[in-house]
Amino acid sequence: MATWEEDDDWRRDHIFSVPDIIVDEDYASHLELLRPELQIDDATGRPTLRGLHITRPAISLNDDDKVYFMAKVDPWDKRGWVIAVDMRSKKLEDVGIFRAERVIGVDLSYTLCRISKYFSTSTGNFFI
Numbered sequence: 001m002a003t004w005e006e007d008d009d010w011r012r013d014h015i016f017s018v019p020d021i022i023v024d025e026d027y028a029s030h031l032e033l034l035r036p037e038l039q040i041d042d043a044t045g046r047p048t049l050r051g052l053h054i055t056r057p058a059i060s061l062n063d064d065d066k067v068y069f070m071a072k073v074d075p076w077d078k079r080g081w082v083i084a085v086d087m088r089s090k091k092l093e094d095v096g097i098f099r100a101e102r103v104i105g106v107d108l109s110y111t112l113c114r115i116s117k118y119f120s121t122s123t124g125n126f127f128i
Contacts, residue, residue, distance in 0.1 A: 014065070014087035018054050022091045023047040029094040034081055037073050049092070054083075065089075070098060 023038065023046060025031060031047075038047040052071045060066035065088040072080040078101045084094040 014090075016087065016090050018049050018052070020090050021049050021085055022089070023049065024091055028092045031092070031095055033097055034071070034083070034095045049083075060084075066093065070100075072100070 023031070025047065035047070037052060038049070039051045040046070041048045041050070049071070052073060053075050054069045054071050055075075056070040058068045060068065065086050067085050067087055069083050069085065070080055071083050078099075080098040080100045082096045082098045083092060085091070086093050
């Protein structure tokens with residue numbers, strides 16, 4: 001995975017692969033949701049995301065360094081996780097349950113948006 005930044009020209013900002021992601025038990029929120037599926041790295045003795053299918057990167061709308069991914073043990077599993085990775089530190093930041101009963105394999109299943117930014121708090125009749 002690579003992220004790019006534009007100043008005057010596009011340049012590669014961060015790059016990593018799944019084995020590079022640091023799973024720090026003191027840093028990652030909600031790690032207990034994913035812990036049973038994590039493998040232990042023989043060299044470091046630390047949990048790793050190896051063995052998981054990591055797909056569907058989505059860039060954060062609020063943090064330039066954060067990217068969200070879908071993670072599954074098997075692409076056809078009916079459950080998965082959305083994981084947040086800090087691209088700068090290469091650390092797993094957060095884990096959330098993703099119910100994938102209606103998702104075929106690792107098909108597109110979520111989209112980030114800022115729709116709430118456009119809602120008005122004024123009173124009146126609203127039709128959606």
